[in-house]
Amino acid sequence: MIQMKLISKRFGSINPLSIDSYMNADGYKGLEKALKMHPNKIIDELEKSRIRGRGGAGFPAHTKVRALSKQSGDKYIVCNADEGEPGNFKDRSIMENDPHAIIEGMIILAYATGASKGIIYIRGEYQNAIMIMKASIKAAEEKGLIGENIQNKSFDFKIEVRSGAGSYVCGEEFSLIESIEGKPGRSRTKPPYPTEKGIHNLPTLINNVETFANFSHIILMGGDEFAKIGTKSSTGTKLISLSGNVKNKGLYEVPFGTSIRDVIFKLGKGVKNNRKIKMVQLGGAAGPIIPEYMLDMSIDFDRFENFDSKTGTGAIIVIDDRFDLFDILLINMKFFVNQSCGKCAPCREGHVQIVNLLNKFINHRATEKDLMSLENLANVIQQTSLCGLGQSSMTSIISSLRYFRDDYFSKVRY
């Protein structure tokens, strides 16, 4: 039993379009309990749980929540359902299978922080999820769980759905805020952080879909109990989007600490047609590419820190030995060329240059000098880009230069 179903335990067994079906499966029990607690006590439980954000970076959730609670006046709580990182489908799965778990988590945070405005920002390609979330908000309103004077606790909270329109960078916090304001999604410089100045300059808390889905469980079982699941640095479970050349692609949930190899071989049943694994990309297009011998690495934010921020989304993309490293890198880099918002030069120009250099390798025209240029340029883009897009986009290049150096040398012309 390597799966442990907490977030996905209701998937398939309840009717996502029925709030009663959710309530009959312990739904809104976490909120019920939370409303009997002092708001600060809720944040204390989150702190004890040591839950870290599930959107990629693994930032401790309670820190942002406490920061928001200390602000006065109107505040926003935003659920980031932009899920544009290639290889990820976990947030879509939660929205389509257990939508009220997200809404419940948002209401708990609204009560804990005194926020009155909620927004769920869903990527425009997810039409089905948009429809389900809108219907679920309506159902929760009808039950008096959202709206004014919720459960006679004299607090108001309203949730709206906003649609993205096809832009990956809008998943980044400040781009997301710009997009919610009805503008092109171009990032801002930090600080101030969103919890100080976010949407319309009001304090704003942004969390990932899966993060929100955890909150009612933490309240119900208590922070200390929750912290017993997983590892010391990464508590709880993680939804894994397993894709690529595995026999059983799909969504799985495991406690942190599970090895990548176990996910691929025990849950995914290994590689299709029993081929060999050439490489595995973790997290998505902005994640590292690692060789087969590293698969015993466990799923854990601290382990992932060697790479970058994006690994923590929980995507595992398995690529078999029919494929060439450079074809995969080229797809990743063309993605970033298309998705750069164009605001800063290292990202806007850099990705185009990287694609040109990769093409030289693919056509066996690259020299040792090109290899050095590639390495230097990748580091410049990573270190000088304004927002998280350019800061994380080079991970596949940098990791492959480390673990697949022979592949580069085999293409270099001497």
Next chain:
Amino acid sequence: MILLNEILSKYPKEQEYLIEILLEYQTSKKNHYISSEDVASISKYLGVPESQVCSVISFYSLLSMKPKGKYVIQVCHDVPCFVNDSTSIYDKLVEILEINDGETTKDNLFTLEITECLGRCNEAPAMRVNNLVYVSLTPAKVEKIINDLRGEKK
């Protein structure tokens, strides 16, 4: 025009709703695009300069100021689909529609686009036709989908 006014009247006059309005209106239009007259009306209603409306449309890949076909076909070509042979899906579409990435068929029925991950990598390869996603594709399946859509026209 009546339709645009109907959509506009559902939203508060705030820039916040610009993207929602553009998406809803574009989806309802046969050729899936926002014309310059549409831009002018939306700009007037929201009190947002036309230049800003245009810059939003050009920033987001799902929005367009260029007419498209009745069916906009978006084939995913990111790594999880690529390693599940999405190239054969795209090639099949090029073969039967006789157009390339970004082009529209002469009868204005189909526009073909290469797109980013549709979040259906567990059922790769995937493509989207307007708001509907098709998964676990094979070239034969693609041919049938196109034939069915062509039949629907009659």
